[in-house]
Amino acid sequence: MDSPAVTILKNGLNVVVEPQPWNPGLSFTLLVPVGSVNDPKDKLGAANMLETWLWKGAGPRDAHAFADALDALGVRRHSGAGVEYTTFSASLLPEGLPAAMELYADLLQRPHLPEAAFESVRALALQELAALDDQPARKLMQHLRREVFASSHGQPVEGTRASIEGMTPDSLREEYHRRYGAQGSVLAVAGGVDAKEVFDLAQKHFGSWGGKAPSSPPVKLTEPHRFYLSQETEQVQIGLFYRDVPPGDYNFYAARLAAMVLSGGMSSRLFSEVREKRGLAYSVGASPGSVKGFGYLVAYAGTMPDRAAETLRVVRQVIHDLRQGVSRAELDRAKVGLRAELMFSGESSRARSSTMARDVYILGKARGLEEIEAEVMDVTLERINLFLGKNPYDDPWTGTLGPREVV
Amino acid sequence: MDSPAVTILKNGLNVVVEPQPWNPGLSFTLLVPVGSVNDPKDKLGAANMLETWLWKGAGPRDAHAFADALDALGVRRHSGAGVEYTTFSASLLPEGLPAAMELYADLLQRPHLPEAAFESVRALALQELAALDDQPARKLMQHLRREVFASSHGQPVEGTRASIEGMTPDSLREEYHRRYGAQGSVLAVAGGVDAKEVFDLAQKHFGSWGGKAPSSPPVKLTEPHRFYLSQETEQVQIGLFYRDVPPGDYNFYAARLAAMVLSGGMSSRLFSEVREKRGLAYSVGASPGSVKGFGYLVAYAGTMPDRAAETLRVVRQVIHDLRQGVSRAELDRAKVGLRAELMFSGESSRARSSTMARDVYILGKARGLEEIEAEVMDVTLERINLFLGKNPYDDPWTGTLGPREVV
Numbered sequence: 001m002d003s004p005a006v007t008i009l010k011n012g013l014n015v016v017v018e019p020q021p022w023n024p025g026l027s028f029t030l031l032v033p034v035g036s037v038n039d040p041k042d043k044l045g046a047a048n049m050l051e052t053w054l055w056k057g058a059g060p061r062d063a064h065a066f067a068d069a070l071d072a073l074g075v076r077r078h079s080g081a082g083v084e085y086t087t088f089s090a091s092l093l094p095e096g097l098p099a100a101m102e103l104y105a106d107l108l109q110r111p112h113l114p115e116a117a118f119e120s121v122r123a124l125a126l127q128e129l130a131a132l133d134d135q136p137a138r139k140l141m142q143h144l145r146r147e148v149f150a151s152s153h154g155q156p157v158e159g160t161r162a163s164i165e166g167m168t169p170d171s172l173r174e175e176y177h178r179r180y181g182a183q184g185s186v187l188a189v190a191g192g193v194d195a196k197e198v199f200d201l202a203q204k205h206f207g208s209w210g211g212k213a214p215s216s217p218p219v220k221l222t223e224p225h226r227f228y229l230s231q232e233t234e235q236v237q238i239g240l241f242y243r244d245v246p247p248g249d250y251n252f253y254a255a256r257l258a259a260m261v262l263s264g265g266m267s268s269r270l271f272s273e274v275r276e277k278r279g280l281a282y283s284v285g286a287s288p289g290s291v292k293g294f295g296y297l298v299a300y301a302g303t304m305p306d307r308a309a310e311t312l313r314v315v316r317q318v319i320h321d322l323r324q325g326v327s328r329a330e331l332d333r334a335k336v337g338l339r340a341e342l343m344f345s346g347e348s349s350r351a352r353s354s355t356m357a358r359d360v361y362i363l364g365k366a367r368g369l370e371e372i373e374a375e376v377m378d379v380t381l382e383r384i385n386l387f388l389g390k391n392p393y394d395d396p397w398t399g400t401l402g403p404r405e406v407v
Numbered sequence: 408m409d410s411p412a413v414t415i416l417k418n419g420l421n422v423v424v425e426p427q428p429w430n431p432g433l434s435f436t437l438l439v440p441v442g443s444v445n446d447p448k449d450k451l452g453a454a455n456m457l458e459t460w461l462w463k464g465a466g467p468r469d470a471h472a473f474a475d476a477l478d479a480l481g482v483r484r485h486s487g488a489g490v491e492y493t494t495f496s497a498s499l500l501p502e503g504l505p506a507a508m509e510l511y512a513d514l515l516q517r518p519h520l521p522e523a524a525f526e527s528v529r530a531l532a533l534q535e536l537a538a539l540d541d542q543p544a545r546k547l548m549q550h551l552r553r554e555v556f557a558s559s560h561g562q563p564v565e566g567t568r569a570s571i572e573g574m575t576p577d578s579l580r581e582e583y584h585r586r587y588g589a590q591g592s593v594l595a596v597a598g599g600v601d602a603k604e605v606f607d608l609a610q611k612h613f614g615s616w617g618g619k620a621p622s623s624p625p626v627k628l629t630e631p632h633r634f635y636l637s638q639e640t641e642q643v644q645i646g647l648f649y650r651d652v653p654p655g656d657y658n659f660y661a662a663r664l665a666a667m668v669l670s671g672g673m674s675s676r677l678f679s680e681v682r683e684k685r686g687l688a689y690s691v692g693a694s695p696g697s698v699k700g701f702g703y704l705v706a707y708a709g710t711m712p713d714r715a716a717e718t719l720r721v722v723r724q725v726i727h728d729l730r731q732g733v734s735r736a737e738l739d740r741a742k743v744g745l746r747a748e749l750m751f752s753g754e755s756s757r758a759r760s761s762t763m764a765r766d767v768y769i770l771g772k773a774r775g776l777e778e779i780e781a782e783v784m785d786v787t788l789e790r791i792n793l794f795l796g797k798n799p800y801d802d803p804w805t806g807t808l809g810p811r812e813v814v
């Protein structure tokens with residue numbers, strides 16, 4: 001498999017294609033750098049509400065006709081706003097690509113944002129906010145981000161009740177005009193398609209899209225601390241946030257492999273120490289994450305109140321001990337595990353298109369799976385253990401949610 | 408793509424293979440007909456606990472060595488007990504297949520089920536049960552099944568606190584010996600592999616496995632009724648259960664297409680009436696399901712308490728109105744949607760292996776994607792509308808969960 005083909009249109013839109021000749025389907029992802037990070041303080045949740053509102057009619061079609069047209073192409077769609085960007089993904093049969101591209105061009109460049117649909121958009125945003133309260137694990141993770149970042153990276157994607165209630169059609173439209181545009185956006189396509197065809201379609205449908213990229217502030221952190229959210233749940237949720245290396249860093253794959261040693265399989269340290277040996281938590285793990293220019297590792301566990309203190313202690317200890325290095329057998333297992341993970345992500349055109357869109361956003365380039373694999377294989381035992389010794393995972397932000405505080 | 412190749416070993420193990428020559432990876436699923444449906448009344452949750460216990464050492468390896476061996480092959484595993492069966496799935500690089508097959512043969516045929524690990528298995532089962540209480544949507548769906556089935560299909564997969572606390576190592580071992588065996592089990596493989604190679608490996612590692620298939624009772628239903636679960640949630644969860652045609656029925660794909668019209672995309676009736684037009688619920692939909700010999704359609708919505716009554720009314724009305732038939736445009740969209748769904752499920756070796764295992768369990772045969780597609784395309788407008796007129800979706804079991812009853 002070759003590296004993905006990349007081009008940048010004159011208006012700043014990044015286009016990246018990975019042809020998968022064996023694949024009878026294809027997926028594309030449009031990423032616009034519009035997220036909660038650039039929501040104004042008095043319009044929290046704006047990026048999220050905009051994403052919903054966009055679907056209420058665009059170009060020559062009202063909402064109903066737009067939905068009919070997409071469904072007539074058999075498009076499986078996924079879209080949503082996050083911290084740094086909003087994505088619009090579509091999976092479909094290749095012959096539908098030109099028509100689908102035209103529809104998504106309307107969606108992003110010529111949405112109606114009709115007044116009549118606004119109250120329903122607001123109602124859905126309030127529902128989404130309420131649903132979060134019924135999902136303790138998700139709720140804790142959202143608060144964790146809020147506690148960690150001093151910059152606007154901590155702002156809630158869903159907004160707040162007050163911000164949603166304060167939104168007006170005009171104030172939300174203003175956000176569309178200010179933030180949606182070609183500059184800094186990405187179109188990523190994977191599947192049974194030719195790169196040239198995609199570039200031509202992108203030029204045709206997105207070539208005249210204007211707009212500036214909204215700015216995202218640099219990451220700022222608070223001082224590591226503990227916090228507690230009181231909720232009458234059966235289980236206690238535990239979340240830990242550690243600083244880590246960002247994508248693009250020389251040590252990025254050493255860190256990814258360390259995360260695999262912690263949490264990549266049955267033999268991983270967290271699974272084996274917390275779940276298998278001690279039966280402390282049904283669900284436990286750690287996963288790496290990042291925003292532009294900053295990487296982190298988040299560990300989590302869900303456990304019974306009477307085991308929460310021990311669970312927290314063991315999770316912290318296991319992560320603390322990483323500084324002493326990993327064994328050759330652990331590194332080998334982590335490499336084959338990461339290699340398998342890459343390969344299975346390569347099976348799915350949707351996963352590939354969304355990973356490539358994110359890569360271009362974060363790194364300014366998309367990597368082929370073989371390129372990533374080579375970087376993973378390059379990490380020697382000496383290198384990962386030097387990294388772990390010099391960059392110990394330590395001093396986490398620690399949050400718990402449950403019926404009583406974990407002490 | 409050809410139809411999957413199928414064989415049945417002398418001991419009754421079904422083996423099915425779909426070679427995907429383009430695929431650099433492969434997945435297999437082992438399905439054993441051990442689920443909550445055949446848990447004895449005084450051992451509810453036994454199938455679920457057994458699945459956890461099996462991983463605590465098998466064949467020549469203790470739990471730790473077993474986990475190391477699997478991770479050294481880069482196996483991504485997924486396993487779990489359900490209503491009718493327990494599945495063990497593995498995704499891996501093709502060169503690891505012989506070694507992985509040997510490990511899974513140990514796991515199913517020669518588990519240690521060690522006394523020392525039993526209390527940790529019990530603790531995890533209790534944690535899983537507690538976690539269910541923190542997931543209102545899942546909790547309602549589990550109760551819905553309990554209210555609908557008069558047969559043991561309604562028994563809770565997770566068991567109850569009392570049944571889990573009453574389990575002993577011996578009583579659980581007895582369930583392993585009584586229920587785990589080749590008869591009625593399925594090995595399904597999809598990916599970059601040759602059918603002959605798989606058949607040989609299956610014979611070598613599973614050919615001498617004995618055991619009888621545990622029996623599952625015929626489906627019996629209660630009378631349709633309403634129930635309410637009181638819980639201090641932010642949202643009200645609504646679940647509706649309708650009788651539908653079973654897999655293998657002449658009208659099965661007519662029913663699948665009707666479900667697509669209800670809930671298959673943005674233009675689908677439930678999405679458009681409940682979410683888009685009225686903003687009643689952020690999450691709403693309907694999905695077909697089945698147990699052996701019996702099919703059903705479950706509709707769900709999560710909404711605010713003050714909108715719950717209207718949401719319930721609209722969902723029921725939309726489903727009620729199906730009897731008046733669907734339009735040609737709706738049928739065409741449903742067909743292309745289902746076709747796209749099939750194609751994207753075909754991208755993933757794991758999805759394919761688990762679908763084939765389930766097909767063999769439910770129908771006694773596995774169908775290729777093209778065969779299914781042909782059956783879907785065969786459904787004419789006349790046929791689907793005749794079906795909907797003669798088999799109206801009506802008289803559902805209705806459950807709600809939330810801070811107050813929906814009236």
